[in-house]
Amino acid sequence: MQFYRNNPSMEGKDPVKVIREALAKTLVFYYPFAGRLKEGPNRKLMVECAGQGILFTEADADVTLEQLVDALPPPSHWFEELLFDVPGSRGILNCPLLLVQVTRLKFGGFIFAIRFNHTMSDAQGVVQFLTTLGEMASGASAPFIPPVWERHVFNASDPPRVTCSHPEYDEVPDTKGTMIPLHEMVHRSFFFGPSEISAIRKLVPPDLSHGSSTFEILSAFLWKYRTIAVQPEANEEMRLMCAVNARGKHNLVEVPAGYYGNGFVVPAAVAAAGELSRNPLSYALKLVRKAKENVTEEYIRSVASLMVIRGRPHITVVNTFVVSDLRHARFQEVDFGWGKAVYTAVASGVVEGTPGFISFYNPFTNKKGENGVMIPFCLPAPAMEKFVEELDGMLKGKSRENKSQLITSSL
Structure with a gap:
């Protein structure tokens, strides 16, 4: 919108x-x-x-x-x-x-x-x-x-060959009943401005912080504390998937100008819930960065081949958290004659047909004029309460009044 x-x-x-x-x-x-x-x-x-x-x-x-x-x-x-x-x-x-x-x-x-x-x-x-x-x-x-x-630019090899590991498509049964109907979830949006991002960066060593993007650090942070909030058993595998543009700065695949189809993959970082929860944030951050670094042209062709061989499988949904960064998509630049949009974002924190594990990073300017990212989030009520508690506890540099402002909208 x-x-x-x-x-x-x-x-x-x-x-x-x-x-x-x-x-x-x-x-x-x-x-x-x-x-x-x-x-x-x-x-x-x-x-x-x-x-x-x-x-x-x-x-x-x-x-x-x-x-x-x-x-x-x-x-x-x-x-x-x-x-x-x-x-x-x-x-x-x-x-x-x-x-x-x-x-x-x-x-x-x-x-x-x-x-x-x-x-x-x-x-x-x-x-x-x-x-x-x-x-x-x-x-x-x-x-x-x-x-x-030009959809053929992302065709599988002939014959198709899966040459990389793809944990994002592992078949994981929901034996513990973790998939909760969407209408039983709590939906909230969280604003992360300059002070929040700075506080999160201080949780990792300076050299790792300086070499990591805001998207990487924020995704690792949310993955770790979302895991703590949902309280899985220590040995359960948790996945963080991030949408990576195959047409990005590295020109992973030669895509012609004007191509308007899909051109992204969703590599997964995987960790045991206990390890993810106990270890410092740098542990999750390194896993997120490694998952993104794994995206090469060979990886993209391997995904295409997997689609053919396995008949278009769905991504793993059990214990999965997916993040997609829309801050640089330039929706706000679209001008119908009235100027640029003053606000733009997805209409909700969930995607039709998914169990509520996807969060979009939307550009947002708060009342103070601070530019940041607004992130819709979806969790069961007890987990959402725990998640908010963990966020308030980690962002220690903020006053009690400012802490309460982190939660900007709820339903």
Whole structure:
């Protein structure tokens, strides 16, 4: 969801009309989004391009953007009103691939919301689509970067060969009943600003801290204290999976400009719960860094081969925590003519069809003007209480009042 302020220079222009017309033009170039997913031989997914179209909803809300600011971090009970769940549209196969809603706000401004089928694109691919949408809304007749399909760049080898270890796809039965229904979970969002990140960095040796990204340190921190909170048996394997972009700075796979499909893998760091809980944070951090470092071109080809050989297996879900960093996806840069979004984030802390173990790192600016990361989190009620207690205990440099502000939203 992307929130836009009123722009006096756009006086008299209706964002609903502008975006709807721009969508029609954009889909000429991104025509697969107007189709439907089918399954072919061996469950191979393919798009039937028969021009069925996407879903578009327009709405009006009798509130201002300013009234919504305090309730922006997910979960928010009104999010479902900003992206109407059209009956029959939730499926993966034979369903619309995009659901868009534009909601006009009181005194100007609007909210743009989109639900997309992740089988088609990852965050980078969707941002490319939305960037083109913004270009069309501003009068362009063609995308600045023409889209290309080119899914074959991530094909498995022929014949397929699994040459790397992939614990992210281990088959682990839920013998202890750890998979709790989503509606029985507690959802909260946590803000980590400069002071929180600094406090976490002080928990690891300086040389390791300086050589680690904020994403790595924060992920290791959350993995460790999430494990402590859920209180598994000491010998249980715990997994931390992080989405790694195969199109990143290392150019792991030669991907053509304009490619808008999926281009990421989810390597797993694995540790026994007892070791993860007892050891210092540097233990978890080294495991996270090693998992990311394992991602090479060979690793990516090995994942593709595993998909073919094992028939598209699901990632391991038992005792798993998945993190995905959206801070650099540039959703907030999308401009439909009203300027950049003032806030953008996933609508909830969970993904449809998962048991609530995925957290997204969203860019966020708090009331003090501090830039940081907002992270939706989902845990059973007792574990969430323990998790908050552990976080408050570790971030010792903060006053009691500031500690309570770490929890920014709850449901």
